[in-house]
Amino acid sequence: MLQSKISGKAYHDATKHSYLSVQLDPNYVDASTQPAAFKAYPKFYRRVKLDVNNPIHSFIWLTSAITLEKMYKNGSEKLRVNPSAGALYPTELYVQVRGIQGIVDGIYHLEVENNCLTLIYELIDDGLESYIIPGKSIKGCIFLISCVYYRSSWKYQDRSIRYCLLDSGHHLGAIAASAYLHDTAIQLIFDFDKFALNRDLGFENKELTTACVISGEAQEKQIRRLRLKVPFVCGTDYFEANQFIEEAYQITSVQKSHQQKIEQPIFNFDKDKFYQTVWNRRSSRRFRKQYISWEDYLYILQQLEQPIPTDSFEEIEIYSIVHRIEGISPGLYKSTHLVKAGDFSEKIGYLCVNQAIARDGAVALFFVSNYTSYQTAMQLAGFLGHRVYLGSNYLGIQCSAIGAFYDDETQRFLETTKDVLYATTIGI
Template sequence: MLEKDNLGKTYHDATKHSYLSVQIDPNYVDASTQPVAFKVYPKFYRRVQLNLNNPVHSFIWLTSAVTFEKVYQDVPDKLRVNPSAGALYPTEVYVQIRGIPGTVDGIYHLEVENNCLTLIYELIDDGLESYIIPGRSIKGCIFLISCVYYRSSWKYQDRSLRYCFLDSGHHLGAVAASAYLHSKDIQLIFDFDKLALNTDLGFENKEFVTAAVISGEEQERQIRRLRLKIPFVCGTDYFEANQLIENSYQVTAVQRSHPQLLEQPQFNFDKDKFHQTVWNRRSVRRFRKQLISQEDYLYILQQLEQPIPSENFEEIEIYSVVHRVEGMSPGLYKGTHLLKSGNFSEKTGYLCVNQAFARDCAVTFFFVSDYINYQTAMQFAGFLGQKIYLVSNYLNIDCSGIGAYYDDETQEFLETTKDVLYGIAIGK
């Protein structure tokens, strides 16, 4: 594809951070004006309280559960299994349930704050399949991840669409972790008729679908599009439109990625310990400059090589800036291959907008890509980011996502022409 045709790249280029741009606009906001981070449908909709002894409920619940509550600057923060840039949580989850005894066939909104499913649409001969996998019907669950973008653009303005996509990828990673713990295979789908779905789900311009996840038995059957439009319900208490975000979402929703064969990952974690890890996952902002073992570093890299279960593909290259790994000389690596040696901890701290944790950690990862579909590539990066969080926390290594970095200078440091999509720091 010609560069000028890559509309994702146009957005990415327009939202680069530099030393100067961050000085001019440091994203300060009045915390008391933060829009609400939980969508609630009106009370007349029927609700099903999640019962954690029911394996389907437990599977759905663990994709999005609130795991920790704290108060920050007088604002209560409800932290969840999935991390989110700035803890703003633009993502929402909808689940279509079909053919599960004891549950009405329908589309449900997952009301994270109240641990319940809100039935927003009852199925007859229609359903989400017609938008996502035409000609098929799924006995089981179809998850949809969407973004209420103003929750993030309130603070991060134009750059927030990047965080919406990365957060969505992290949320997909949380769905995958819950599926693993409930012994379910899943398929992630990125190329489908998102625009029609946004209209029929009543999202207007304020919320948009980013990905779907299938978990269930596929049957050949013609399912119709939703026979009724779902009414609009706002995911925030107030809203300000951002035209760049809306346009960039739309143009990146229709480009198709490379095809690949669907392959399931094979993980070998101790499930009780992994469950604890999912539950206790957190971001850490302070590292004590301690070494991690080479064995742990290699184990994390190995898990990253496991396939992402999707027929859509975007290649993500991972650079590691190794600062403190036993038995490895500090330097810039691709996997175990040393590209340039040196102690770059001060440099990465600077590149990540002077965030000290990117300097004091053991390894700073950067994900780069020559994507076709920017929306999918960013979600792949977020998905891999979630994997790094969980695998490192599983090994008692701390982690944090890094959405803020000086784009061009980081690219220059990595000596790549590909766009830098995301950073992650791990360490102790």
Template sequence: MQVNKITGKAYHDATKHSYLSVQIDPNYVDSSTQPSSFKFYPKFYRRISLDFLNNSIHSFLWLTSAITLEKTYKNTVDKLRVNPSAGALYPTEIYVQIRGIQGIVDGIYHIEVENNCLVLIYELIDDGLEGYILPNNRIIGFIFLISCVYYRSSWKYKDRSIRYCWLDSGHHLGAIAASAFLHDRDIQLVFDFDKLALNADLGFENKEFITACAISGNVQDKKVRRLRLKVPFVCGTDYFEQNQFIEEAYKETALQKSCQQEIKHPQLSFDKDRFSQAVWNRRSIRRFEKQFISQELYFSIFQEIRQAIPTESFESIEIYAVVHRVEGIKAGLYKGTHLVKEGNFSEKTGYLCVNQAIASYGAVTWFFVSNYTNYQTAMQIAGFLGQRLYLASNYWGIHCSGIGAYYDDETQEFLETDKDVLYAMAIGI
């Protein structure tokens, strides 16, 4: 697709769904051609098996990305993870720089999800990732990088997959934050840094790109130079087809600055044992039973997703809730807690979400809306909120699902907003 005046908004506009666009191109694919969804570095790289039962650092790292359910479907095994993913295509990968942690060589590691291990892809001397992210600081602890192997998603969703790459990346950041919470570690998200130089130095060519960073550790006032050597290229899929639109959308939005805010940390009040169960058992619901949820649980969930997001680079998101089945609350469209219009809109939201029953039969259908400065950051924050919504709902025994497919313009009209609709979700029983 040709986009002339390129801004983040232009990429959003160019990937809108409408009733007609979905009829014309329903995204059918031959599943036997699906590119691989795990990345492996060659055998000769040094590996550390993650002993998540006996080592809390291993468990912290492992729980950011772990496989939590294996499902056999038509002779293939789907490996579902702590993080959800649009179409279960899992474009995201995680790398972690570890510095100053006893028993682990200072280096950059790839988390090899399928084998539960860390792969040492780069040993540090006087250099490190800080040079690209926080040029005046050195981090004793962990620097996580999230990247997207975009073809895993564009294989099916074509240009619109750029949205899913970013939403998935936000979910993965949420999974890192959840693991940090369970392991008593603070986390800071960073969206504005020299991603393009990092992609080049990590050897990603045009096939993988860094979307975000999460820091967990002590910040020292010391400069660290950028990587002294390049990491060799290793492909994250077994085959690849280029999508120029996605590559452009990524690059353009990697360079724009996000809004700024003072960093604040969330005050999560979850019981850790129960929250750990929610992380382990998190799943997307496929069908709701059209039951009501209590008002108390609805407000508890709402409160959790509105907690502070620990980042200085920020984009603010407005939350719309279309209430269908919450005891004691009038059915209708709410902006935050303010009633915009009363009515039973459950059929309407089902239609808007491309006739998906999950958007009709739940208790609440949510829409995350923004007039962002940086589209890439805004989408990831929407995904991060999405992960919170999954975990807070599942914690309280309420089901949840992300919804990436909706008719953009009609949804905006229904919400009575001129801001872009970044993501939809449904919760219920």
């Protein structure tokens, strides 16, 4: 147990930023060498065009949809419902459909760019259940998230192990939001036979499964492992292996989280307004240093306190650095308890690698943890980060994720011994 705990931490420690490390290696890349951000299976696979008027299609589509296309001189950038570090989108989504009228039972790859499902495997008496929840058969959908890690390591090198996992957490958050809008209960699963799935789905060392979501009825039934291996199709147009990431993934995949009883969250969003929020979610690039109300801030914190529907438990603590909330002393807070008073806006801007959004927002939130499973903890941090985006955007408050911070200095500032996993900033 101790050994596995140390291993996860070792990978986090090895990817820390410091003032010096960022000066020495500022992550500059030649944008023209960016690997492809969309995976497509060969043309001969059967495809189902998603029809947004069909509720199940719409549920699947909204988990990953492109919501804005930014045009540039040398091309365009397609932004999605889920945020992604550097807009590199390492995550892919697969959906197993079983027993849904009008859709052939099978495993599909969601081709985000073309709004279609590509049938990569037809089910008989086999399926994903045997790797994920042995002894059960799911009538409904099983979503599987994987990371085509080179899309991120191309730019962020070893630190991209963090971004892949955080991005996966956001993708889970986007699935949860779509499920909520389609009145569907879900369960997130982090502990499953990832190595066997990577092998049988033909991912080789290039695509790494990180999490699953079950949405459907579980029946007691033995389902066989996939009777055929899915052929390898590369998620990028070219690939460079990163030994550190592959090893970090291997070691941290076998760390299991503690178990907890699954509880469903209860949200009271106005569905039409929430749909618009999901559709219009964006990362703020600049704040006008305006104040937000205490009520709005508490509302956002309350969304974070709602249960996460999974039986994997990792405690994530939240520190807030309040710069601009009406009627509240600026300072460092643990939850709503004041740890130290002061205007730390300049300090937080510096700690987040001199990013003005961390200085000029109303509040910066940091997620810290003493995790058992690194993969689960990072994904839960990303999942909570997604709730911060949607909760704040719902109120008309802007938000941005922050994955870049000076780790040790931030940890000292927060006066915690726990690892700092992630940050977000909100404001107007």
